[in-house]
Amino acid sequence: GENVEQHPSTLSVQEGDSAVIKCTYSDSASNYFPWYKQELGKGPQLIIDIRSNVGEKKDQRIAVTLNKTAKHFSLHITETQPEDSAVYFCAASAYYGGSQGNLIFGKGTKLSVKP
Amino acid sequence: DARVTQTPRHKVTEMGQEVTMRCQPILGHNTVFWYRQTMMQGLELLAYFRNRAPLDDSGMPKDRFSAEMPDATLATLKIQPSEPRDSAVYFCASGLLGRARTGELFFGEGSRLTVL
Numbered sequence: 027g028e029n030v031e032q033h034p035s036t037l038s039v040q041e042g043d044s045a046v047i048k049c050t051y052s053d054s055a056s057n058y059f060p061w062y063k064q065e066l067g068k069g070p071q072l073i074i075d076i077r078s079n080v081g082e083k084k085d086q087r088i089a090v091t092l093n094k095t096a097k098h099f100s101l102h103i104t105e106t107q108p109e110d111s112a113v114y115f116c117a118a119s120a121y122y123g124g125s126q127g128n129l130i131f132g133k134g135t136k137l138s139v140k141p
Numbered sequence: 142d143a144r145v146t147q148t149p150r151h152k153v154t155e156m157g158q159e160v161t162m163r164c165q166p167i168l169g170h171n172t173v174f175w176y177r178q179t180m181m182q183g184l185e186l187l188a189y190f191r192n193r194a195p196l197d198d199s200g201m202p203k204d205r206f207s208a209e210m211p212d213a214t215l216a217t218l219k220i221q222p223s224e225p226r227d228s229a230v231y232f233c234a235s236g237l238l239g240r241a242r243t244g245e246l247f248f249g250e251g252s253r254l255t256v257l
Contacts, residue, residue: 058243069145069232069248070184115184119243126243128174128197133183 028053030118032132040140045106047135049116050098058119059092059099060129065112073114074101106139113137143167147233147249155257159221162252164233165214172238173216174246175201175208178230187231190216191238223256230254 029052039045051059060075076083076090076099083090087106092099103110113136117129146165154160166173174189188198188208198208205224210216220227230253234246 060245062246062248067250069234069250070246071248072245075245121241124241126239126241128186128189129243129246131184 028056028118028120028127028130030116030130030132032116032135034135035133036136036138038138038140039106041106041108043106045103045110045137045139047101047114047116047137048098049100049118049132050096051118051130052097053118053120054097055120055122056097056118057121058126058129059090060117061088061090061101062115062117062131063112064115064134070115103137106137108139108141111137111139143247145233145235145247145249147231147252149252150250151253151255153255153257154223156224157222158256159219160223160227160254160256162218162231162233162254164216164218164235164249166216166233166235167247168214170235170237170247172236173210174232174234174236175216175218176232176234176248178232178251184232187218220254223254225256228254228256 032049057078062070063073064070089102113134116132120127172191175187187201190210193210207219230251232251234248236246
């Protein structure tokens with residue numbers, strides 16, 4: 027089955043710097059890669075996603091890149107702000123025989139943005 | 142403002158007691174998931190339903206956990222008997238998904254369970 031590895035587990039940056047979180051996946055049939063943000067005491071919330079027919083996607087200060095050959099994808103946050111502090115999860119879902127599989131989540135990255 | 146509602150938000154109980162967690166998915170969503178979150182294991186899928194039918198509960202310890210969806214507005218997760226290792230945050234999530242289509246999951250705020 028699918029296995030998603032996420033690094034680093036913790037990341038601390040200064041406000042205004044960029045942050046990068048990386049994930050690798052094992053199943054070459056994976057075709058959907060969302061990123062979720064979890065603030066303290068809340069449930070995860072989708073912030074951006076990418077499908078396997080696209081190499082990069084941007085939404086204001088966040089971007090996701092996908093390298094299908096290497097089976098890895100990354101989240102990039104530019105001009106970080108204190109409100110970006112949260113736990114970020116990557117996930118992957120594979121498509122088999124007309125059926126989309128469930129999301130397999132990485133273990134999460136705790137991002138701290140210091141003012 | 143549509144959202145997934147979970148109750149209780151916090152539950153402290155003693156080992157051996159029955160625990161029931163409830164979830165009201167977003168109206169119109171056809172798929173409901175139960176996840177468990179721990180520091181060690183991260184987010185683990187326990188079970189999910191599509192159009193109220195259970196599709197997969199392979200992530201759930203069958204001897205003590207059960208998940209049901211008695212109607213479109215209510216999903217339940219029951220643990221009987223509870224054990225200290227069940228201590229975790231349990232999330233319900235819903236989405237409008239299809240057999241060949243994926244999409245956004247909307248998570249509730251979670252039920253934090255502590256079993257003493």
